[in-house]
Structure formats: C-alpha cells, structure tokens
Amino acid sequence: MAKFETPALKEYPEIPVVQPGAMAHSRPFVAAAGHQAALGFPGELVDDWQAVAIAKMGELLGKYRSLPVFLDSCVKCGACTDKCHYFLGTGDPKNMPVARQDLLRKVYRRYFTFAGKHFPKLVGAVDLSKEVLDDWYSYYHQCSECRRCSVFCPYGIDTAEITMAARDILDSVGQGQKYSNEIIGKVFKIGNNLGLPGPALEDTLEGLEEDVEDETGVAVRYPLDEAGAEVLLVTPSADFFAEPHVDGLIGYGKVFHQAGIRWTLSSYASEAANFGLFIGSYENMRKVALRIRKAALDLGVKRIVFGECGHAWRVAYSFLNTLAGPFDFLDPRYPVPQHIIEVTHDLIQRGALTLDKSANDDLRVTYHDSCNVARASRMGTMPGGQFVLPREVIKACCNHFYDMSPDTIHESTFCCGGGGGLLTDDLMELRVKGALPRMQALKEVVDKHGVTHMAAICAICKSQFSKVLPYYGFTRDQIVSVHQLVSNAIVLGSKQ
Amino acid sequence: MSIEVNGKTLQTDEEGYLADLNDWEPGVAEVMANVDGYELTENHWEVINFLREYYEEYQIAPAVRVLTKAIGKKLGKDKGNSKYLYELFPYGPAKQACKYAGLPKPTGCV
Numbered sequence A: 001m002a003k004f005e006t007p008a009l010k011e012y013p014e015i016p017v018v019q020p021g022a023m024a025h026s027r028p029f030v031a032a033a034g035h036q037a038a039l040g041f042p043g044e045l046v047d048d049w050q051a052v053a054i055a056k057m058g059e060l061l062g063k064y065r066s067l068p069v070f071l072d073s074c075v076k077c078g079a080c081t082d083k084c085h086y087f088l089g090t091g092d093p094k095n096m097p098v099a100r101q102d103l104l105r106k107v108y109r110r111y112f113t114f115a116g117k118h119f120p121k122l123v124g125a126v127d128l129s130k131e132v133l134d135d136w137y138s139y140y141h142q143c144s145e146c147r148r149c150s151v152f153c154p155y156g157i158d159t160a161e162i163t164m165a166a167r168d169i170l171d172s173v174g175q176g177q178k179y180s181n182e183i184i185g186k187v188f189k190i191g192n193n194l195g196l197p198g199p200a201l202e203d204t205l206e207g208l209e210e211d212v213e214d215e216t217g218v219a220v221r222y223p224l225d226e227a228g229a230e231v232l233l234v235t236p237s238a239d240f241f242a243e244p245h246v247d248g249l250i251g252y253g254k255v256f257h258q259a260g261i262r263w264t265l266s267s268y269a270s271e272a273a274n275f276g277l278f279i280g281s282y283e284n285m286r287k288v289a290l291r292i293r294k295a296a297l298d299l300g301v302k303r304i305v306f307g308e309c310g311h312a313w314r315v316a317y318s319f320l321n322t323l324a325g326p327f328d329f330l331d332p333r334y335p336v337p338q339h340i341i342e343v344t345h346d347l348i349q350r351g352a353l354t355l356d357k358s359a360n361d362d363l364r365v366t367y368h369d370s371c372n373v374a375r376a377s378r379m380g381t382m383p384g385g386q387f388v389l390p391r392e393v394i395k396a397c398c399n400h401f402y403d404m405s406p407d408t409i410h411e412s413t414f415c416c417g418g419g420g421g422l423l424t425d426d427l428m429e430l431r432v433k434g435a436l437p438r439m440q441a442l443k444e445v446v447d448k449h450g451v452t453h454m455a456a457i458c459a460i461c462k463s464q465f466s467k468v469l470p471y472y473g474f475t476r477d478q479i480v481s482v483h484q485l486v487s488n489a490i491v492l493g494s495k496q
Numbered sequence B: 001m002s003i004e005v006n007g008k009t010l011q012t013d014e015e016g017y018l019a020d021l022n023d024w025e026p027g028v029a030e031v032m033a034n035v036d037g038y039e040l041t042e043n044h045w046e047v048i049n050f051l052r053e054y055y056e057e058y059q060i061a062p063a064v065r066v067l068t069k070a071i072g073k074k075l076g077k078d079k080g081n082s083k084y085l086y087e088l089f090p091y092g093p094a095k096q097a098c099k100y101a102g103l104p105k106p107t108g109c110v
Helices: A033-037 A049-063 A066-073 A085-090 A097-112 A114-118 A130-139 A148-152 A159-172 A178-189 A198-216 A245-259 A282-299 A310-324 A340-349 A371-376 A385-397 A425-434 A436-449 A459-472 A482-489 B026-036 B042-058 B064-075 B082-088 B093-100
Strands: A231-234 A303-306 A365-367 A453-456 A479-481 B002-005 B008-011
Touching: A033 A178, A049 A066, A049 A097, A049 A159, A066 A097, A066 A159, A085 A425, A085 A436, A097 A114, A097 A130, A097 A159, A130 A159, A148 A159, A148 A371, A178 A282, A198 A245, A198 B042, A198 B064, A231 A245, A231 A282, A245 A340, A245 A459, A245 A479, A245 A482, A282 A310, A303 A310, A303 A340, A310 A371, A310 A459, A340 A385, A340 A482, A365 A385, A371 A385, A385 A482, A425 A459, A436 A459, A453 A459, A453 A482, A459 A479, A479 A482, B002 B026, B026 B042, B026 B093, B042 B064, B042 B082, B042 B093, B064 B082, B064 B093, B082 B093
Parallel strands: A231 A303, A365 A453, A453 A479
Antiparallel strands: B002 B008
16 A cells, blocks of 8 residues: 555644645445346446446436536535545645536536536536546445535535446446445345354354353344344444454444343344445445345344444434335334434433443544534434434543534534445545544543544444554554443343 | 565555455564564454454454453453554554455444
C-alpha cells in the first residue's frame, strides 16, 4: 500500500485548502467475474458498456422519482461543500458533495435533457467516456452514503442515492466493487458477510456461554436455531467474530437472560448487514432481506430484534416491510422490527434490569451516532428517539458520559469514515483521512473531559475505529459497543 | 500477483492472500513474513498452526475470542488476549495471521 500522511488534529476544525486530484488514485479492487455472477452482474466490462450504462441510467430515472429530482434541482449554492468528511480529510474538490453529484449529473444532462442534448457546452453536459466511467468508479467509492450533506442541502438532495445509482450502473456494465460484491455472494451462499458456516457459529456461541459462565457464575445462553423462541435476534456477523463487537453480543444475551425473554439466533439469517443497500441494488437487497423473513417463519418467532448494526437498522426500520413483508405473523404489540437498544431501554424504563453504574467507573464515555441510525431511521416513539435512547441506555450504565461537539453529533454526526461499503483495506488511505472530523471531535472531549472511550452501535463503526484510532494517537481498544457497557453494569441473578 | 516459495511460483490475490489454499506449505508463511519485514518465531507458529487446524475443521478462521482462548490454554493465561496477538501480528491477528496461514481473508464488517 502506498504511504500517505495522516492529517494532523488541530486546535479547531479547519476547512482544508482545495487540492485538485488529491484522491484521484483511490479506487477499490474491481470484483472478479465469480463475485459478479452470484449477484446477476456481468463479469467484466461489457463491450457496449456506454449504451448499457445510459440505458441503465434511463431505467433508474424512471424507477426512482427521487433521482431526476436530485439531478435537476441543485442550484450550486455551495452549502454542502464543506460538509463531507472525505472532503474535510482529503481536500480533493471532487469529494465536495456537489462535485460528486455532478459526475453523474453532467452525463444525465447530455443524454436526458433538451439543453444537454443540443447545447452540451452551455450546460456542462459531457459524453460518457471511459475517463468519466473511471472517475465514477473512483469517486463513487469515496462516498460512504452517510447523508450528512443532505442535512445541509436546502433542497434535500441526497448524495447517497446518487452514489447508489452510480454504483448500480457500474455493476450493470461489469465494474463492481470486490469488497461489497464478494460479501453479498457469501450471504447468499453461507448466510453471512463473514462466510461463517453453521457449525463454526455453534462452536463460537458455545465458547461464549462457557466464558460468560466462567466470568459471572451464571449460565447465560446464546442459543442458535431454537424453534419456538419468542425473539429472533438478527445481528451483524462481526458480532460473532471481532472485538469489541462480541462484547456487545455478550451484552444482548445478558439482557434477554435477565428479562426472561426466550431468544434465538439463526444460522440461515446470521447476518443483519445488507450490502445490497450500499451497491444500490434493490434486487440484491431484497434477496438478503428475505432470508430474515424465512428464518422468522421457520423458527416460529413472535418478534424480530436487530443487534448493533447501523445500515441494517436503516434497511430494517425503513424498508423491511416493503422488501420482505407483510409481517402479520409477528406479535403486533411490539415494533416490527425492534432495535436491541429499544428492548434494553424499555426494560430499563420498567425497572426490569438492575444496573450497577460503578462497574463502568473506570470509563469516561462519549457516544458516536452512527450515520444510518442517525439520519435514516428512528427509535422509540418520539422524533429524535434514535439520539435519545442510546444515550439513555449508556447513562443508565455509566456515571461519566460526555457528548462531543453539537455540530458533530445527532443528525450532524460525522461518518466513521468506513461506511457504505468502504471498510476495506484497499481504501485505507481514504478511511484514515475520512475519520479526521470524528477524531477531531473526539480529541476535544478527551482534552476537555478526560474521555477514555467512545461507544457506538454499528459494526462498521467499531471495526473502522479499531483500525484508525491508532493513526491519530489513540488506542484500538478505545471504541466499545453500547451493550458492552450494559454487559459490564448488568447485575445477573434474581432481583434484590 | 505471485510469490516465490522454494523455487515454486504460487499465485496470490491482489492483497497477497494465496489464491489456492492447497498451495500452502510452511515456506509460504516465512516468505510472506519476510516481505512484511518480520521473522516468524515459535509463538507465531503456535497461532498459525491453530488457525490451520481450526480452518480444516470449520472452513473459516476462528473468531478472535476463540483464538485468544486457545492460545491462552497453550501458552499461558497472560498470552490469551488480543493485546498479545497484536504484538505478534501488528496488522491484526485476523488478517495478517490468516494470510501467513494460507487462509482466505475474513470479509465483512471486521
């Protein structure tokens, strides 16, 4: 991997000097033919790629009403220019959201608008050349679809949807991204992003049961494929595999145990993540989502609960019903689906859990709002519940909680730098630089309040921060799962 | 891409992982480590051998917790943690050690 310089943390956040082409070299590995085939995409760049791409763009313009609206309505006001973490971290002007949109917009104008067809130069319309296609591949893989820019756009233009459309077009001409497409193929074949087969999952969960019993003396269960359970828990497969994710999974199990809720995981739907969203492919997103429906029906559960995964919650909260519904076979007294934070929050409200905050007294905690939870979903019943509930859960478990700067949290939260299908080693420079705004905000609370740990509810955020924190002088273990804090504080056994 | 091991040319993917798992031999780990600027010690081999055994049984690399527990049992409790594994494999036990062991790269949100 080419060497690069980690941006310096300054006393105050600074908008960088523009550096044209600074990230033009950044492009993830292209998917191999085998990875493409599993998703129904051509294996390599097709001969008539230009015609195929334009036809695909036409199809998407007809299918998604939002796309032509977003492409037509930008007035170049500039409000978005300094809002993207990748621009702030790299200074590359093509990482300004408006410029990223324009990569697609200029081609849209050429082929789909009167002015662009007849007077292209007047309206900045260009032909779809190989150079433009390569630019798409590079810069639409420098957007994590976090939607921060759309919060500040007076027209509400959602760059994420434009990125998704561009990636869908790229897939249709055989230029897919290896990381995302290989992973989706593994979900179809094995059931999860990791490629963790059922027997390995069973072995891992048995190991967890032993560990928790060794540590607490209580036999907390981590059940797999248990028909007749009340709750099906769908969680990112990283929760089985990585740290600090697994500490969150341990926490979910303790919550269910203590509440007396019979729950199960499924080896068939052993993945909450849905990378179909990232590549803008409705068909693939639907295929992944249908696995959850099938598992819920096969196991006869009454509720579906999602673990800590950011974009999974967007797909679940916003789209699950139309993708894989109706869910009329589930218990209507509970939200369909429900987030584990909602489950734990509700139990805390009702006094069903005993929490010993002092168990977390060695930690001073802040909370990173994950982009897809913050800007594309909700929790609980009130507006903004997705900001309130996780903080309430943390505060119920910790004595020391400090929020980061207001323009870096809630709906203005910054992406971790690895979302949207970019959490791959071949994009490490982009990931490190894109983390700059969050690292800057973290440093402020570290300096001001002595914060030691940052909690998150997204598997991508957790992995990304484990990797990039050391680049900024922090340590890898300063990122924790929210349910890890619950796990530390929860008092197991019969209620005192 | 490819690497040279004991006079044989072995294919790897873009990230340096063996293309064909059956090509693996101990020399593969040595060569890969040398490229990265490391010398493999007995402690590295404990991890690599465990990864290969686990993979043979389960067709996947072990979860970090499974690995730390197994290493703790073999080498003593003070080594049964991810801090120790990161000292051995600074780029992360899951990825770097898997690569040396000839296993496919763990994918997903890890």
